[in-house]
Amino acid sequence: MKNIKRYSVLAIALISIVACKKTNNETTPNPVDKKIAYYNDSVSFTINEKQYVLNNRYSSGIGNQPLNIKSSPTVIEGGKLAYQTGGYYWYGAKDSTLYSVSRGFQSSKGGDDFEILFTKKFNDSQLQGGPVMLTPKDYYNLFKLGKQSFAVDLEKENTMDGISIKFRGNDMKDGLTSNIPGFSILIRSGLKKDIQDNSNFEITRVEKLGDNRYLVEAKFEINLFNNDAKLYRLKEGFLRITTRMTAPFGITG
Numbered sequence: 001m002k003n004i005k006r007y008s009v010l011a012i013a014l015i016s017i018v019a020c021k022k023t024n025n026e027t028t029p030n031p032v033d034k035k036i037a038y039y040n041d042s043v044s045f046t047i048n049e050k051q052y053v054l055n056n057r058y059s060s061g062i063g064n065q066p067l068n069i070k071s072s073p074t075v076i077e078g079g080k081l082a083y084q085t086g087g088y089y090w091y092g093a094k095d096s097t098l099y100s101v102s103r104g105f106q107s108s109k110g111g112d113d114f115e116i117l118f119t120k121k122f123n124d125s126q127l128q129g130g131p132v133m134l135t136p137k138d139y140y141n142l143f144k145l146g147k148q149s150f151a152v153d154l155e156k157e158n159t160m161d162g163i164s165i166k167f168r169g170n171d172m173k174d175g176l177t178s179n180i181p182g183f184s185i186l187i188r189s190g191l192k193k194d195i196q197d198n199s200n201f202e203i204t205r206v207e208k209l210g211d212n213r214y215l216v217e218a219k220f221e222i223n224l225f226n227n228d229a230k231l232y233r234l235k236e237g238f239l240r241i242t243t244r245m246t247a248p249f250g251i252t253g
Contacts, residue, residue, distance in 0.1 A: 039215050043105050043114055045237035047224070052107065052169060054114050057241075059104030062249060064134055066092020067121055069157050069185065082158070086186045095124050097134055098151075098158050101142060103241055111170025116239065118142050119151045119161045128247065138246045143216045145203050150178060150196040150222070156185045160193065163201045167224060167234075176224035176232055189229040199223055201237075214245050 042055035066080040071088040083090040100119040106112060120142050127134035136142070149162030156179075168175035178196065182188025205217035220237035 039209065039240060039242055041103065041105070041241045043116070043237070043239045045220075046235050047167075047169070047232050050169075050171075051236075052112055052114075052167075054105035054107045054112055056106045056108055057103060058106050059102070059115075061100075061102040061104075062133065062135065063100045063102065063117075065098040065100065065119075065155075065158055067096040067098050067158050068093045083185060085184055090185060092158065097122050097124055097127060098154075098161060099127070099134070099136060099142075100164075101139070101243070107170075109170075113168045115166045117151070117154070117164040118148075119154065119164060121161045135247060135249055139243060139249075140245060143203060143206055143214070143243065143245070145206055148201045148203060148218075150199065150201070152179050152193050152195055154179050156180060156182065156188065163220075163222075165222065165224070165234075174226040174228075176226055178222050178224055181225045181227055181229055189225070191225065191229055195223055195225070209242065212244050212246055214243055216241050216243060 040055060041057040042053070044051065044053045046052070066082040069082045069090050069092045071086075071090050072079075073088060075089055076091050078094070079089075079091040080094060081089060082092050098119055099122055100117045102115060102117045105114040120136075122134075122136060124134065127136055129135050149160065151158075151160050151162045151164045153160055154164045163178065165178040166175060167177075178199075180188060180191045180193070180195065199220075199222040201218060201220040201222060203216060203218045205215065207215045209215050216239075218237075218239045220234070220239065222234050222237070224232045224234050226232070
């Protein structure tokens with residue numbers, strides 16, 4: 001089945017060890033603010049009474065996706081094409097965008113992989129930049145203190161915004177997701193949009209560390225599902241990241 005994403009879905013920056021090596025022409029970097037360096041990005045939680053600690057942030061990214069995706073039997077000229085599958089063209093609302101900020105973590109021993117996306121709906125008139133990537137002017141509403149919603153139909157209809165999490169443990173056969181599991185907008189489980197109604201993700205701390213750099217901390221307890229829609233309860237979740245809050249953001253957010 002053909003399932004091609006035509007819109008700029010997600011810009012991911014992989015931070016490699018090679019990029020950190022010094023070259024003969026490299027200039028001396030500015031000293032790192034000690035307060036910023038103290039707060040290393042990390043995430044920890046338990047699943048089935050096993051604790052996972054992932055403190056190696058290996059990726060950061062920003063992205064755009066269409067919103068409120070619906071099928072069309074024909075091409076819509078100038079439309080925001082999300083997918084082409086099942087004999088249909090799937091388009092999002094022409095004047096809106098789902099903006100996302102992502103962080104990817106691995107455990108120090110390797111094998112455990114965690115990705116979190118913070119997503120928010122915007123009218124395109126509220127965004128700047130383009131044509132490749134639209135960004136908001138600031139992240140103050142994206143990283144706002146308090147309880148967050150969940151983008152459970154992410155990469156399907158995209159009618160909701162909020163938190164999206166994917167995790168695969170070294171001891172797990174399948175990856176887990178906080179979204180409705182499925183291969184595509186058509187090939188998916190029968191789970192509904194209420195799958196996180198008994199879950200919680202709360203941003204508990206937003207603190208300025210330096211020039212345009214902020215510390216964000218959150219606690220969470222959520223449902224994760226494998227490809228067969230089997231439930232895994234994630235408990236005692238704690239997340240710490242640092243981020244810019246005003247543009248320009250770049251791929252590191």
